[in-house]
Amino acid sequence: MDQVDLFHAEPGSNSLKVLQAIHEKGVPFTSHYINLTKFEQHDPAYLAINPAGQVPALCHKGRILTESTVINEYIDAVFDGTPLRPSDEFERAQMRIWTKYVDEVFRPALSFLAWHRVIPGMVASLSPEEFEAKLGRIPLREKRDKWRLAASGGFAEHYLATWRFQLEDTARRIEAALAEGDWLVGQAFSLADIAVFAMAISMPRTYSEFVNATATPRMLDWLERMAARPGVAAALAMPNHSGLQS
Template identity: 40%
Template sequence: MDEVTLYHWEPNANSGKPMLALMEKGVPFSSHYIDMLQFDQHKPEYLAINPQGTIPAMTHDGLVLTESTAIMEYVNDRFDGPDLMPSDAQDRWRVRWWMKFMDQWLGPSFSMIGWSVFVGPMVRQRDPAELDAAIERIPLPERRVAWRKAINGDFSTSEMAESRRRVGLGIAKLEEELGKRPYVGSHQYSLADINIFNSTYSLPLSQPDLAGKDKTPNIMRWLKRVYTREAVRKTWAMGKTDLAHRYGLIMAEIEA
């Protein structure tokens, strides 16, 4: 088997999905940490791997794989280990429905809020000329726009309101789903849980008005199930920023 190399940032959102899939399958991989806050993903060394400058990316068997959900599916199909897709056709449909819902509808809203309250403030203190030069190196024009908005705090009131509306609806829908079965879309842990978890792992801290023991007991039980998995503990131990430190804070919140 050719070596698997994963280029990733913190074990959350998009980067966390293939990290967790590889850990769950027991696949050894070479980890290349790409510091998004230092714009490592737009430097020549990484653009030689992925010219679009997006993370994560994975190399295996002569292939360069991008797009986090597609990488997860590749990992599940290509390698031995526990199957992260259910065998029942209806369950597989629900798993794929939830992954599409997250990737195309709910995830971008979580991302906008995260960029506004975390990413932007983290980088805007740097030298403006340095930031300008870094943004100009971004290959995709829509990503240049997003970075400028995050750094300058330019997400509009209507954009933020729509993102908060979607997050509220998404949390309510997830709470309802997890009242039907222990995991997202299936009675077994699957790619849908990995996908959803990587954007909802901090709900008790980031959205206390919408999620918590009283408001969303089903989500809280599910978060505890996922947080206590060995693969999750190992993956989050690879984090380097304050995001990774949330693991202990959230476990304390869940177990309180």
């Protein structure tokens, strides 16, 4: 089997998404760790790999792919091993509805709320000049705006309430899907489980008010079954150099 190079951060969020697919498929890979707390994603050497300055990025046969959802479909299409996409086209579409939802709703809501908690503290340790210098290295304008907003006292309550509602609604959707079977789509583990798990893993800890044994028993059981899968367990066991938790 060909080998790939994977540029990634801790086993959390979008990096965990791709690490799970790689380990589940058994794809041989070289790990290139990018330390986000040291802003290594904005180093010129990494920007040459992904000009957006974000992880993960995959290199296969000298060609680079970005976007975790797209990378995972590519890995499943190109490499042998357990299929991670349903063969039935309707179920495959259902899988994509989950991965699209993760990218467009679930992950942004989680991410904005985490920024709201963490960024003001990080920025407080920088002088205004250091802050501007860090911002100047960020290639994506929306990322620079997100930093500025989070640093200037945080996001408006209206947005915070919307993101909290979206997370609670996500927990309800996961619980409802798992009433139909052991996995999110059809009767088999798929990229839908991988994408949702990468984001939901920390929710029993960070959002215990609505992810708990009373409100979401099936989701808790699914999180445990996911973490016990050998491929997922191997992804979770990847080093966490910075101590960041997803």
